[in-house]
Amino acid sequence: AQTVTQSQPEMSVQEAETVTLSCTYDTSESDYYLFWYKQPPSRQMILVIRQEAYKQQNATENRFSVNFQKAAKSFSLKISDSQLGDAAMYFCAYSRRDDKIIFGKGTRLHILP
Amino acid sequence: GAGVSQSPSNKVTEKGKDVELRCDPISGHTALYWYRQSLGQGLEFLIYFQGNSAPDKSGLPSDRFSAERTGGSVSTLTIQRTQQEDSAVYLCASSWGWGMKTQYFGPGTRLLVL
Numbered sequence: 485a486q487t488v489t490q491s492q493p494e495m496s497v498q499e500a501e502t503v504t505l506s507c508t509y510d511t512s513e514s515d516y517y518l519f520w521y522k523q524p525p526s527r528q529m530i531l532v533i534r535q536e537a538y539k540q541q542n543a544t545e546n547r548f549s550v551n552f553q554k555a556a557k558s559f560s561l562k563i564s565d566s567q568l569g570d571a572a573m574y575f576c577a578y579s580r581r582d583d584k585i586i587f588g589k590g591t592r593l594h595i596l597p
Numbered sequence: 598g599a600g601v602s603q604s605p606s607n608k609v610t611e612k613g614k615d616v617e618l619r620c621d622p623i624s625g626h627t628a629l630y631w632y633r634q635s636l637g638q639g640l641e642f643l644i645y646f647q648g649n650s651a652p653d654k655s656g657l658p659s660d661r662f663s664a665e666r667t668g669g670s671v672s673t674l675t676i677q678r679t680q681q682e683d684s685a686v687y688l689c690a691s692s693w694g695w696g697m698k699t700q701y702f703g704p705g706t707r708l709l710v711l
Contacts, residue, residue, distance in 0.1 A: 521702075526704065527686060527688075527704050527705045527707075528702065528703075528704050528705075529688065529690070529702035530702075531699055531700075531701075534699065575640065583645075583653075584630060584642040584645055584653065584656070585630075585632075585640075585642070585690075585700060586642070587639055587640040588639070589639045590639065
């Protein structure tokens with residue numbers, strides 16, 4: 485069975501600094517997708533970034549980038565120039581094509597002014 | 598509508614009562630998913646619809662849980678004889694359909710069973 489592990493329940497970062505959230509996953513599939521979702525106090529799950537496993541190039545979205553290490557089954561999220569609005573729960577997630585999403589337990593990120 | 602909507606936003610019920618939770622997906626989205634987010638359990642998949650059929654019901658925790666989708670649009674998740682352990686946030690997501698399309702989430706329904 486596929487699993488997603490986030491080993492950091494909480495993290496804090498100073499505003500304008502860079503922070504990296506860790507994620508590892510386990511799968512025997514070769515074709516899959518990885519995601520980072522953000523959930524602010526409003527409860528709305530917002531897609532931050534997604535990575536197709538067949539792509540070697542790491543995905544980037546403005547201040548957000550990932551370090552995808554397929555052999556190590558690692559998928560970390562780097563947030564540059566952290567802003568107060570980045571404070572939220574971040575979920576790492578995995579999915580096969582046409583399938584449900586499997587989520588990690590989440591990392592709560594605090595931004596210190 | 599512009600996004601996935603869910604109703605009610607919050608629901609308080611007594612143990613043993615039935616509840617219905619509604620999800621209105623983004624117009625044109627053929628795939629619809631229900632997830633449950635509870636303390637200590639994280640986010641769990643419940644059921645997936647493609648059109649009106651449900652090819653994957655593997656996440657429904659018991660036969661007290663059921664869901665239907667009509668007209669390829671609105672979906673209703675029904676919990677019969679609610680128990681306190683059913684208290685959670687129920688999230689709905691929709692996507693364009695086949696292939697790995699991004700799932701867009703609604704704001705969720707917070708259910709509290711007293």
